[in-house]
Amino acid sequence: MKRFMNLKPSKVTAFFLGLLPFIIAGIFYIVASDLRLAENPNDKLLPSMASFxxxxxxxxxxxxxxxGEILFIEDTSASLHRLGLGILISAVLAMLIGIPLGFxxxxxxxFSPFVAAFSMVPPMAILPIxxxxxxxxxxxxxxxxVxxxxxxxxRDLQQRVSEIPAEQFIKAQTLGGSSWSIVIRVILPQIFPRLLDSVRLTLGTAWIFLxxxxxISATEGLGYRIFLVRRYMSMDVILPYVAWITFLAFLFDYLLKKLTYKLFPWYSAGKENA
Amino acid sequence: MSLITIKNLWKEYGDNVVLERLNLNIEEGEFCTLVGPSGCGKTTFLKMLLGQETPTKGTFLLDGKPFPDEPSIERGIVFQRYSVFEHLSVLGNVLLSMELKESKFFGRLFGKKRKEAKEKAMQMLESVGLGDAAHKYPSELSGGMQQRLSIAQSLVIKPKILLLDEPFGALDPGIRADMHTLILDLWKRNNLTVIMVTHDLHESFYLGSRLLVFDKVRYDEQAPNAYGARITYDIPVGNEKGAILTKVDKSRKKETNNYDN
Known part of the structure; x- marks a missing residue:
């Protein structure tokens, strides 16, 4: 018998093992919900599938x-609009600041000390401002x-830029590159997939702020709806909304990853070698 | 006038003397190999030639003018690793050399110029044996092929000097031999001036026309950094195709045999 640490599941086994916790959580919920509803049919905490x-x-x-509009679609589009705009502005700003900082x-x-200090300010604390x-x-x-x-x-991009081997910058200089042309031909294309990676990893944080x-203040949006219906303890609305937000977050993560590999085939290959 | 003129050159880092009293002339078309124990300053010397370091004092001239104090187009470099751009195809890597040289603002060539540059790049790739790999990315190439690419990248814009920093150190022996043939061939055909740092004594004798040995002549145990390295041997090599090395080997064997007896 091999050690447990050396045993590897087959693809099918891995799939079902991965599915298992979801099924268990689902069953657990249904049983708990039934038990509570049997005791008190007006219980709002764990609604039944029918009320969902x-x-x-x-x-x-x-x-x-x-x-006359469908609330769910209205909420989703309002939230995604804010999220997309916020992320887009952040990514562009980060490139404009991060590359010079690293290079x-x-x-x-x-500027490095200022950026380091500024990034320590808790954003929620300045929300009133x-x-x-x-x-x-x-x-x-x-x-x-933003x-x-x-x-x-x-800070991530600054780190990535400084991780580009110094040999490359020297080589580019011996080929006649100027500071500017090295930025646009050597740094920018190598940083771009790393920017997408960075955006992907900060999406979770962006959702929190959104x-x-x-x-606190909105007239529509996924976050607004959840906090609105909380007043009526409408778990039957809150839980599907949470599931939907989770699914969206997962989807964006997946799409960004695919897009990175598709646009920059050299990037994933280089990663495997590293 | 010599291509490189060095007179009474010193390099110090604070109290640490790395190189002292170097005197050297290198002519156009020479192929110098630099050897010496680790920490003897041969890499520092190469960095000064490259413009990454500046000498502390002394005369240091390229074509009669002071060396530019930052890396520049006169001097091509091939490092042991990381000297190709992983985000560009093989062809793109060689094209980049010409694009950076000729287009200062965009770093790109367009239209007819680009077409010409592409043809030139393909010729260069053929001559280093990478014609078939033009559309691959560097990560798909073996170590030896990456070094061929790096050489092609530098040579395509015809630098005055080609500097090699242990370029074949990480390669397998068989591939290293191929690279030796390639670099000798390129050197002879294009009348290059090559300066190469190596750890491999055999390589240093076999390649090139001139062997420079760096070592510390004076050594003070109380202050190991007080004296720097100098060029202790300056030997013509190459033409004999390693004959000197065989001679040295033989005499060494004889000595040990005598000793054994």
Whole structure:
């Protein structure tokens, strides 16, 4: 008998093993929900599957009586709009700041301490300032994501730039490259897939800021809805919304990973060798 | 006038003297190999030639003018590792040399110029034996092929000097022999000036036209850093195709035999 640490599951086994915790959690929920509902049919904490499908029908399939729009789609598009805009601005800003920070000693000497200090400011603590400055509208929510996420990506990119072997910069100089042409031909293309990686890893953080901002001030959005229906203890709406947000987060992670490999085939190959 | 003129050259890091009183002239078309124990300053010397380090004092001239104090287009370099760009195809790597040289702002060539550069790059790749691999990425190449690419990248823009920093140190013996043939062939055909640092004594005798040995002549045990290394041997090699090395080997064997008896 081999040691347990040396035993490897086959592909099929691995798939079912991976599925198992989901099934167990599902069964656990259904049993717990049934037990509670048997005791008190008006219990709101663990709603039955029937009330879930009713809630999903109400939120996602039937237009709202008040506005004539489907709330679920409205919430999703509002949230994704904010998230996408926030991430996009953060990524562009991070490139503009991170590459010079990692590459030009004078910029690093001048700004590195400031960026390090700024990235320690807890973004949630300055949310009130954002509301005061930008008002309660869209800008404040996007700004929270930008302020929360940009420093993380900047510091990651700065690190990635300084990880490019010095040999490459010297070689490029012996080929006649200037600081600028080395940035656009050597650094930028090598940093781009790392930027996508970095964005992927900070998406989780971006969601936190998005939902927090929506919880405090919004008129639609996934986070807004969850916090709104909390007043009525509508677990039948909250739980599907949470599942949906989780699924979206998973989907973006997966798509970004695929996109990185598709756009930069050399990147994954280099990673395997490293 | 010599291509490289060095007179009474010193390199110090604080109290640590790395190189002292170097005197050397290198002519165009020479192939110098640099050997010496680790820490004897041969890599520091190569870095000064490259522009990564500057001498502390002394005369250090390229073509009669002071060496540029940063890496520049006059001097090509091939390192032991990491000297190709992993995000570009083999062809793209060689094209980049010409693009960086000729297009200062975009670092790219377009239209007719690009077409010409592409043809030139393909010729260069053929001559280093990478014609078939033009569209692969460096990560798909073996170590030896990556070094061929790095050489092609530097040679395509015709530097005055080609510097090699232990370029074949990480390769298998068989592949190393192929690379020796290649570099000798390129040297003779293009009349290059090559300066190469190596650890491999056999390589240093076999390749090139001139062997420079770096070593510390004076050594103080109380202050190991007080004296720097100098060039202790400056031997013409190469033409005899390693004959000197065989001679040295023989005489060494004789000595040990005598000793045994």
């Amino acid at each position: 499908s009713e809630a999903i029908d109400r939120m996602a399939l039937t237009p709202s009586k008040r506005t 030009i000693p004078f910029v690093r000497a001048g 954002l509301f005061i400055v930008f008002g309660m509208g869209e800008i404040a929510k996007v700004a929270l994501i 302020i929360g996420v940009t420093p993380l990506i900047v 939902i927090s901002a929506e919880a």
